[in-house]
Amino acid sequence: MELVCPAGSLTAVKIAIEAGADAIYVGLRDDTNARRFAGLNLDARELEQAVGLAHARRRRLFLAVNTYVRPGAGERWERAVELAATLGVDALIVADIGLLAHASRRYPDLPLHLSVQGSATNPEALAFYHARYGIRRAVLPRVLSLAQVAQVAKESPVPVEVFGFGSLCIMAEGRCHLSSYLTGESPNQGGACSPAGAVRWERDGEVLSSRLNEVLIDRFEPEERAGYPTLCKGRFVVEGRRLHAIEEPASLNTIDLIPRLAEIGVAAVKIEGRQRSPAYVEKVTRTWREALDAFAATGNDFDVRPHWSRTLAGLSEGSQTTLGAYHRPWQ
Amino acid sequence: MTTAIKTRSDLRLALGPVLFFWPKDTLLDFYSRMVELPLDAIYIGETVCSKRREMSRRDWIALAHDIAGASRARVILSGLALIEAASELSNLKRLCENGEFMVEANDMAAVRFLAGQGLPFVAGPALNLYSGASLAELIACGMQRWVPPVECSGATVAGALAELDAAGLARPEVEVFAHGYLPLAYSARCFTARLAGRPKDDCGFRCIEYPAGVAVDSQEGERLFTLNGIQTMSGRIGDLVGDLDDIAARGVDILRISPGLDAADVVATFDRVRQGGPAPEVEDGCNGYWHGRPGMTRVPPGIRSAGADGLA
Numbered sequence: 200m201e202l203v204c205p206a207g208s209l210t211a212v213k214i215a216i217e218a219g220a221d222a223i224y225v226g227l228r229d230d231t232n233a234r235r236f237a238g239l240n241l242d243a244r245e246l247e248q249a250v251g252l253a254h255a256r257r258r259r260l261f262l263a264v265n266t267y268v269r270p271g272a273g274e275r276w277e278r279a280v281e282l283a284a285t286l287g288v289d290a291l292i293v294a295d296i297g298l299l300a301h302a303s304r305r306y307p308d309l310p311l312h313l314s315v316q317g318s319a320t321n322p323e324a325l326a327f328y329h330a331r332y333g334i335r336r337a338v339l340p341r342v343l344s345l346a347q348v349a350q351v352a353k354e355s356p357v358p359v360e361v362f363g364f365g366s367l368c369i370m371a372e373g374r375c376h377l378s379s380y381l382t383g384e385s386p387n388q389g390g391a392c393s394p395a396g397a398v399r400w401e402r403d404g405e406v407l408s409s410r411l412n413e414v415l416i417d418r419f420e421p422e423e424r425a426g427y428p429t430l431c432k433g434r435f436v437v438e439g440r441r442l443h444a445i446e447e448p449a450s451l452n453t454i455d456l457i458p459r460l461a462e463i464g465v466a467a468v469k470i471e472g473r474q475r476s477p478a479y480v481e482k483v484t485r486t487w488r489e490a491l492d493a494f495a496a497t498g499n500d501f502d503v504r505p506h507w508s509r510t511l512a513g514l515s516e517g518s519q520t521t522l523g524a525y526h527r528p529w530q
Numbered sequence: 531m532t533t534a535i536k537t538r539s540d541l542r543l544a545l546g547p548v549l550f551f552w553p554k555d556t557l558l559d560f561y562s563r564m565v566e567l568p569l570d571a572i573y574i575g576e577t578v579c580s581k582r583r584e585m586s587r588r589d590w591i592a593l594a595h596d597i598a599g600a601s602r603a604r605v606i607l608s609g610l611a612l613i614e615a616a617s618e619l620s621n622l623k624r625l626c627e628n629g630e631f632m633v634e635a636n637d638m639a640a641v642r643f644l645a646g647q648g649l650p651f652v653a654g655p656a657l658n659l660y661s662g663a664s665l666a667e668l669i670a671c672g673m674q675r676w677v678p679p680v681e682c683s684g685a686t687v688a689g690a691l692a693e694l695d696a697a698g699l700a701r702p703e704v705e706v707f708a709h710g711y712l713p714l715a716y717s718a719r720c721f722t723a724r725l726a727g728r729p730k731d732d733c734g735f736r737c738i739e740y741p742a743g744v745a746v747d748s749q750e751g752e753r754l755f756t757l758n759g760i761q762t763m764s765g766r767i768g769d770l771v772g773d774l775d776d777i778a779a780r781g782v783d784i785l786r787i788s789p790g791l792d793a794a795d796v797v798a799t800f801d802r803v804r805q806g807g808p809a810p811e812v813e814d815g816c817n818g819y820w821h822g823r824p825g826m827t828r829v830p831p832g833i834r835s836a837g838a839d840g841l842a
Contacts, residue, residue: 267660270689297663318658321613323623323639330642331667342718347614370762371612373658375715376681377755380764380825383818385681387658412824415748435754436747437725444746445721445755445762524718530730 201467202491204484207239211477212249218481219488222259225249231279232263233316234473235390243282250286259289265314266390267295277301284309294373299332313337318373322354329356336360338469340371345525349463358466364483365471367451367523369431377430382412393429426516450515451523455503457494479514486510538774541804542570543797544705546788547577547608549713550758551737554584561593565601567797572597575608577636579759580618594631611636611656612716645671655680655707662693675703680712683822688780703783709796710788711756712764721757742790769815771803772831
């Protein structure tokens, strides 16, 4: 299985390569990708350097151009595609069918991966993208159980990539407008969920409140660990009860599923977190490299080593990890 | 290509599929009243959760015939949005092969089934179509009507249509989500079952107890969301009744009323306003998306939406 790691900067690209990533995915510094955060991502010159660095070490570099094209501004997305083709990027990660059509016609040799934002959860949807645009891989949304992933992988016309570690998106990616409902910025159009610019922290005595566009997402007592106000992870009131009505703060971690994912025929495991620090990229990549190498060496005798779990838990939201939807009872 | 500027009296009304889980008797009784209303289209079918089996596929088809026989409205069958299991896929396939009624596709799997048979279809709000180029792709597959994602602004809708015009392609009909709780997200997890402390696989069909969903408030008592099984909806009701002139001017043909149990009153109000009646005061509803703002906001009448490249 290919290990696909995130990088939000040239430094992170170098670190991911050093730590053992097989492929690194990046985005450009504009609204053409779904991690548009201030100070993050690469410009054209840095992208060229990143491709050079990756290829010098025989690794692959993917470019995510995975937001939906805005009417009247299509040139920006088309320029990103042209840049990828010109610089010899190894795959373009795309969600928008208009852009997939453009890329597949104009640059037939540029491999296309269907972004998780394309929200394809079943073999027929994948067949649609394969037949019309010749996609060569698809990233599956984090809503499927392991049995469902197996079914999709078996019947899919293209290899599938799944998320292995990182922030847990509980909604089908590409089909969530919660962020734009509260803030006006959505992953699909603007490239950001619960954007930092809309966050406000407020202290009232001992209590710390987090707000998103002035909407109260959570309140923390001194002994509680205050997390970033990703809106689906807030504490809300339902029928008089205060609770995490949608999802607890926790990160996805599937390291103990490696043998099963391999058996299913999953082509690649993706690490989430282009918005995270180079230190995060380093630790997660190194841990997963070690785990995948251990699996390659031991096969079915594969055991999860305690220090992997400790490292990954330390990088997780609320220090909690979960198998998410892969584990049916979680659903 | 020139398109005549439309006015609000050109707008037609459609009744979207019931997004909630209602008992069969409630549902059949509801539709027996809907056939009397001035509707151009009635969408029926389960779009949220395949476990909801008060109505079998045969029941839905029988209902489609009943409505078609009693109303001038065109009956359209809406397909499931989030398809995970093989059984859901085969059900969707059979729906697409019903041989009589047009289908609203809410997943690319449905597009594939329908395009494979050369059948025209409606692209529902769960398909991510935001631009002229993406519309052109589905027009080539047989899309006849476009229901934009609920987060689309009027500027985005008009901009996408202008791109089609520039490419020399005929526009599809355009239907916007004009009233009702906005379907915002689909999840692996069933929130209603979770609230009841039950696993999804043994949910006890608890959403049947919530004919208008479950309210989610902030800790300050602000209504934020509405839970409806695996679907998360807006906390406020989306309501564009005060925006009909702008909606018509931007090239929209049809207004979708997403039904609650009071749908007859809502349809009557929209019917009155499209014929020139005064728009009622909207107190709790939201229309931010149409104006390029956060969806939950309420933009008062008289303030027009952002420009073509405004906040999308």
